[in-house]
Amino acid sequence: MDASIEQSDLDRLSDKDKGELRQFMTNEQQRTRIQSQTHALTDICWKKCVPGAVKNNALDSGEQSCLANCVDRFLDVNFTTMKHLANMRNQ
């Protein structure tokens, strides 16, 4: 995408910098995965926890605790499902 970085530039990277870039890319990929999952969770939990009309730009305390609980319970379901599937496979 960026025409200013050429293959010949990349060839100039030292082994140390190559290693650092590899680590950076791994971290970025993880950050992207977490952010994507956050988008999906926000969508799910917004629908559950913010049911009424929008009156101002802030979340009230009830909405805040509902959102935090929503994330935890969603992941509980996730873990329960995975455990159950693992048990079924071992039967």
Place this chain on the structure above:
Amino acid sequence: MDSESVKKAVIKQVLIESNTANARQLIEAPRTRAASAKINENCFEKCIPKPGSSVSAGEKACITNCMEKYMAAWNLVNTAYVRRIQQEVNNNSFET
């Protein structure tokens, strides 16, 4: 360019692209996942219950509030999610 500036240029480019992709995902539903609605869909749903011939001043104010509120919800969900993942990593929940 020396190695250090090539590295910095690559990092900068990657950050720009991933941050732009993240912002786009926040605002619009990705075409590939029709089920996931984001700010546009959620705030349209909340603020324009009966579409009129134009967007009224009240609806505009609602959309601004809704956007800010949705972003606050995103941040809260992100914090709760990262905290839970860290907790599960500490409990070795991902070991099978």
